[in-house]
Amino acid sequence: MTSSRLAHRTLVAIAYVLMLAPVVMVIMTSFFRDEIVSFPPSGLTFRWYFNAWTRREFANGFLLSLQVALIATAIGVAFGTAAALALSRSTIAAKSAINTLLLGPLAVPGIVAGTALYLFYLKLENRLDLDIVGTLPGLIAAHVLLTIPWTVRVVTASLQGLDTIAEEAAANLGARPWTVFRRVTLPMLRPGIVAANMFSFIQSFESLELTLLLVGAGKTTLPVAMLNYLEFRMDPTLAAVATVQILVVAALMLVTDRFVKLSRVV
Template identity: 65%
Template sequence: MKWFANAWARDEFRSGLIETVKLALIATAIGVPCGGAAAYAIFRGHFTGKKLVSGLLLGPLAVPSIIMGTALYIFYIRLENSFDTTIVGTSAGLIAAHVLLTIPWTVRLVLASMEGLDPTVEEAAVNLGAPPWTVIWRITLPMMRSGIIAGAMFSFIQSFENLELSLLLIGPGKITLPVAMLNYLEFRVDPTLAAVGTLQILLIAILMLITDRYVKLARAF
């Protein structure tokens, strides 16, 4: 147990954990509403280019994170050159990158949870005189609740454990836990890193079990 105590005693792991949790919570808070709205539009909507929109939203799931991180880094550099501003190394740039991780997973899990839902329930509410916002709040969102919760859990996991995007886009003085673990590995090889990794795996496993409680993950993959 001394290695767990040693991990907690190191400032880079404590500050990295706090920074990672903050980043994951913010990215989840932004990405889940956007992804949930997009999933509902894809599931219920009838519009030209629906398959194209669905492919664009789900496409990042097929792209390795290192490629996505490199592409975002190059894109940010070009934006910096075009608008004479700083994006790489800022909190806003890192949050925007992690939001791109959360939206595709939210769309996929919400779509999986909405399979088999009866659209006539919403139609009945409208026919009985319910205003649009009442239908959304009292009918639509409760039907999407399981997918939204699962999307939030999985989005948090994806942001929490991501290394590639953070490594390329993180700024000085703000290091996430995966980056702190990589930095530690450069100079030391001892069970402290294994202790941190064990705790990280346990947290992710708990969140995965909670996610599977609301949406069976086999339906999403």
């Protein structure tokens, strides 16, 4: 093995260690017996998992996060896929500006976006005399702003490697535009759309900063419920909840990669 290859592998190994060390530490902490985390621990236990299971705010937060993430993903992926197709196939002069606008939420810090949406919702409430802040529709609308940029980004990347010969052949054989899209274009975009669903769901499910100011009393998502718990307790219960989140996300990525190779579209 040459010295350059050894150095490359060493750097890759260090990068993996730096990325995975916090995850491993959270998982390890969730089994510590002591209420105040200390090293080395006095023993191991599943107590904190049972404690998290019995606390209603975590269960309710998980269900609300799941509901919001599923609905926001369905809406955002549909609109984002349509936007990616329109931008990739159009020749309008403002295409670059529109693409930048759609990807803008990825560059804005979550707490800034959440504050801006909160103030915007307050103005809408005054104008329309409707309750928006703290409602499920308002929260879903905010999370759609997270899912659309990810969809546009992933689907656009998938479209760049798409061969249009099959679409042209179907059109030449008499297929209508909708038939070409449904039977040719959409199946070829399936890897990108599946990846967009996965990334959009994860971003919505784990969103804290954007959600913090938009939830109502008694209706908090799981990340907000974890933050509220942290204000009063410092035991490893949160590490147990975070471990479950890590396992859910890891399982989702493994299942997605089983049917769609993420390395081809990401």
